[in-house]
Amino acid sequence: MEDTDMNDMLMTRNSVGSEDIKISARHVQVFYGDTHAIKDVDVDINDKTVTAFIGPSGCGKSTFLRCLNRMNDTIDIARVEGEILLDGEDIYDKRVDPVQLRAKVGMVFQKPNPFPKSIYDNVAYGPKIHGLAKSKGELDEIVEKSLRRAALWDEAKDRLDQPGTGLSGGQQQRLCIARAVATNPEVLLMDEPCSALDPIATAQVEELIDELRENFSVVIVTHSMQQAARVSQKTAFFHLGNLVEFDDTTKIFSNPEDPRTESYITGRIG
């Protein structure tokens, strides 16, 4: 029964996707000290598409995601090799400022992490830092637009001055998404954004991800295969630091080529 549901979804959501390549990763290797965490991964991430990274715990999917906006730089012992091109430019080039890069490649984390500030200040944080608003009015506009994009405006518009930490878990995560889209990024990375949420909040965030696809290229790491099937057009399966298979989501879930992928999606490994 679940199969038919999933197939319905595959038909509706997963059919469309842009063919413009946004990010192109070649021969990416990541080492944590002596641990070889990512082994020679090649991936192309399309613009205005949701790409899902799936795989068992410890397979390297989050590590690889964090390479895409150089968040691994903040870990002393992490070392990244290979090249990752964003719009044809290597983001690991010495001339690239990781701080600017992260404004273009936003990130939403596993656990909602609003700052202990007001809802308004949470969303305005990025735009203020990057000087995106010339006046208070413009900033107000950005905040409203971002909250609307994150489907939080109706719930939050009357309490913008209250602390973001006072929201419910699902609202907090949408606030974090609003915060990330406020800097007007081109790519949005999401590291298991629903793992701390209940099913209803998860459904809301998933719907949101589907809407975000109109404006952004979204990369989502998820534990849940159903979620990957529901929200993504492309799926990459990671296993033990290797990219095992990368293809259209419909293909991966209906007719995987690699036996390891098949074992994983049918629940035999993981």
Place this chain on the structure above:
Amino acid sequence: MSALLTLPTALLIVFILAAVGFVLGRKRAISAAGGDQSSLHSLPKQHGWHVALATAAPAFVLIIFWSFFSGLVSNIYVEAIVPDDQPELRLPLDQREGLSDREIEIRIEGRRDLFIANVKSLAVAIDGYIANGNATEAEVGNWRADLAPLQERLRADGQVVGASVTQGALTHALSLRSFNRGLAVTGPALAIALSVIGFALSLALIKRDFRARIAVEGWARGFLVFASTMAILTTVAILYALTAPSLTFFREYGVFNFLFGLEWAPAGDVAGVPEGHDGEYESALGFLPLIWGTLYIALVALLVSVPLGLFAAIYLSEFASKRVRAWVKPALEILAGVPTIVYGIFALVTIGPFLQAVVGSTVMPNTVSVVTAGTVMGMMLVPFVSSLSDDVINAVPQAMRDGSLGLGATPSETVLQVILPAALPGIVGAIVLAASRAIGETMIVVLAAGALSNVTGLEPNPFGAVVTVTTRIVAVLTGEGSGFDSIDVLAVFALAFTLFFITLGLNLLAQRMVAKYREQYD
């Protein structure tokens, strides 16, 4: 026999009995099991522990309380045996002239305190005299004050004897001694009796189904509760010791005169005997100049230690690599282990002359000053502030940093806009704790702040010498000739009392702030 019955010997006996109890308890449990150990509710070892604890613990607690409170009991005793019509307490007529009833009353009270102090010191002197082998207990019992020059005999033996040994004082001293002897023997005897009862009862309790394991758990909990109460009791005891003399001082000198007096000039007046005109003390004991100096120095110390300590903490927790952190953090903590007297010497011989050379001796007539003491105290507090701030900064969840960095903020923007605001209540708590240490700090200010014995007004010049609450306490108590019955010494108690409440208030404030901060992330 009674000479052997002291608290240390009682303690020894109790512990031996407990050790024997452990062995016996174990054996008895094994024989109760009758070869089948699994039929016992608790292991033989636990039965042994139960006997040992039941033998030692109550006696141990009794010994501790006895050694604390026997002094108190003997004080109450001596207060009670000196009657109000004791001839020595009468105020001679020529000293009553021109005094109001109230003043006479205060003086008689002062004479009574003095007399009781004499009785106590005489009792101690006689103890020492006997201990040196100059007389036996029986001989001493027959002593009379006019018999031979008693005072000279005691002094010749090196004993400290008060002003005059009268027959009344001697009588009371002798009865105080016999009361103390009784007290000294009763305590250990009670302790031993208690431990024997515990020993016998707990051994008798051993049966197959006796739950020794749970009983031992109860003893352990009791012991932990006892340990934590002792710490609280110490605070209460300190407060108790300070309260009575402080209240006497406030009553005699006036709370208002003390708290808002602008002059500190102890003259060695005797308590209860104001010598100036209109029945006023010649000692001027105003609190303001002292607390001014204290707070002024604390302010300078905070101006030095808070930025340095906070920036050090930010560097260590946010920017330093693991290797740097592994070196710098212990180095900072070494700074915290330097004794304050060493900082004081450093201030006196290095910082003071250096500052004087920089600002010139017109502004800074002495090498000791507010800035000298404040700077060095600030250095002392740097590791204190940095290690506390480091803790609160590290307690800010990594998710906050990731969130901010992930939005394209630089590390400094992250620190300034996310981490510091989140850690602020904790950091303020750290600063308040540092302030309370600065206020209570003694050695540095004794050496580097100035040692004027008389001050008037509040010194505004940061390069001028000041006095602080703590330096005056040291100065009055370590000499300058005022005896322990002087109003100046009572004033010192009042200073300590006030200081206690200022630092207590600051610490409570700090705790509340830290607690408030904790709530945010739990």
